Amino acid sequence: MMMLDVTFSGEGGNGFSMVKELSSTSCEWRMKVGGREVIIPKRGTKTFISTIGQLDERVELYKVTERIVNLELDDRAIMDLCMMASKLAYENAQVVKNVVVHHWKMHFVDFYNGWDDYQKENSTQVFMICDKPKDATLILISFRGTEPFNANNWNTDIDYSWYEIPKVGKLHMGFLEALGLGNREDIKTFRYHLQTEIVKKSDDGIGKINIRSLDMTAYHMVREKLRSLLEEHKNAKFIVTGHSLGGALAILFPIVLVIHEEKKLMERLLAVYTFGQPMVGNQQLGKFMEAHLDHPVPKYFRVVYCNDLVPRLPYDDKTFLYKHFGVCLYYNSCYIEQLMGLFGVINNGFFMENARLVLHLQGWMYLILVLVTISMIEGVTWKLLLNRKVVYLMKNRMEKRQSSTRYLMI
Structure with missing residues (x-):
């Protein structure tokens, strides 16, 4: 060395x-x-943590006396696992494996980089884990969400293009592309990937389209691995989760399974938990999935925090026609849960002019709460640094005002 x-x-x-x-x-x-x-640290190693990981350093799961055995939808350990897995999905493969194996004491299955043919890159990350290597009872699939500084991810979130499937509904085109199920530059590719049986040849020429190997797409890699895991672990059920863009892919995955008539896989679905998820389709799509996700008990839960913008995208006015479905678990600024029920509607009032004052007040409230919390945790040293910074900013602003005043007098 x-x-x-x-x-x-x-x-x-x-x-x-x-x-x-x-x-x-x-x-x-x-x-x-x-x-x-x-x-x-070197990029790609287990010590290289993303911006999301730096903002929230927690990696440990909610402590339970026993390993997850009884799979219940309202089990706190299950919901905590989904939340932490959604956050962990932002990290690289080595970080994910290290946390799963050494902190969660679970079995790491694999980490995938799925091909997006429209963006021409492997931009869809997803990992899979089991609660134990043998006789597993739980399989978890977690899709990575919108990276804070990735323009392509944000472009996918705000995109309102859709692809319509007869008797199913309209699906968000950007999310389909992220799963590797088509390319808007050639609409026939969506039909190729979304038909019940994918064939190599067809009379209308769909089978002749030059499409990157199915083995490279997130949907097909995860589906085939899930199929083999369920065959290996006879008593296992699976959960799909994700945050933001990852939440959209998490619910889109079982939607496509239903379209492909993967009944055996859907019978083993325990739940879908998403956090800050944008809308993926119209109301017809929600009604189509109701029989598969709401009976005999609800299996699809969307967690929304207060004025989070992403769950309001694409905007569901009379032009775009995007609608949420599933059970909405809404938390206000005081972290009080409000159950919105099936097809829960989130108030989009903050898009209006008269909502600006309320939003600004809430913004100041959050800032004050953060400063007070940090000062309580970090102690006197941090308070002194904060006071010095505030004094510096106020002094700098006064100097600028005095400078502009002198300029006007001249």
């Missing part, structure tokens, strides 16, 4: 040393600042 020491000096003699370690398996930069060592 090679060691390279470099010292940088700043004003007043302050400085820091940097050590670069090179080996055949890793390459990390280590900086020593004030006697403390800071490691900048």
Whole structure:
């Protein structure tokens, strides 16, 4: 291993040393600042955490006395697992495997990068786990959501293009593409992927379309692996979950299973839990899925927090006709749950002009709550830093105002 020491000096003699370690398996930069060592991890390793992971460092599950055995929809451990898995899906494969194996004590199955033929990249991430390697009772599928700084992900969320299937309804075209089920540049590809039996040849030429191997798409990779896992674990049921864009893919996955008449797989579906999920289709689609997700008991739950914008997209006015379905678990700004019921409607009033004052007040309330909470956790040192920052900002603003006043007087 090679060691390279470099010292940088700043004003007043302050400085820091940097050590670069090179080996055949890793390459990390280590900086020593004030006697403390800071490691900048290599992208793709188990120590490289995403922005989402940095904002919320929790990895441990809700503590239960026994391993998950009795699969109940209202079981707190199940819901906590779905929430944490939705957050974990933002990380790379090595981070996911490390958390699942060493923190959750579960069996890591695989991590997939699905092909999006419209974006021409492997942009759909999803991982699968079991509660144990043998005789598993639970299989979980978690789709990654909208990355904060990924323009393609946000473009998919706000896109309102749809593809209509007779007797089924209208489905969001961008989400279908994310699952690898078509390309809007050639509409025939959607028909190819969404027909009940995918054939190699057909009279109308659909089978002659040059489509990337089905083995590369998120939907087909997950479906085939799920089929083999359910055959291996006879008593297992599966849950699908995801946050934001991942939530849309989580509900779209069983929708396509129903379209493909995968009855044996759907019989083993325990639930679909989504968090901050955008709409995936119209009301006809919801009614089509009602028999598969609402009977004998509801299996599809959408968690929505207060004024989250994403669940209101694409906007469901008379033009776009997008509608939510399933059971909506709505939480207000005080984290009080309000059960909206089937086809629960979320108030879209914050799109109106007269709602701006309420939204601004809530925004200030959140800011104050965060500052108070951090000061309670971090203590006096953080309070001093915060006060210095506030004084600096106020002083800077006053100087700018004085400068502009002098300019006007001249």
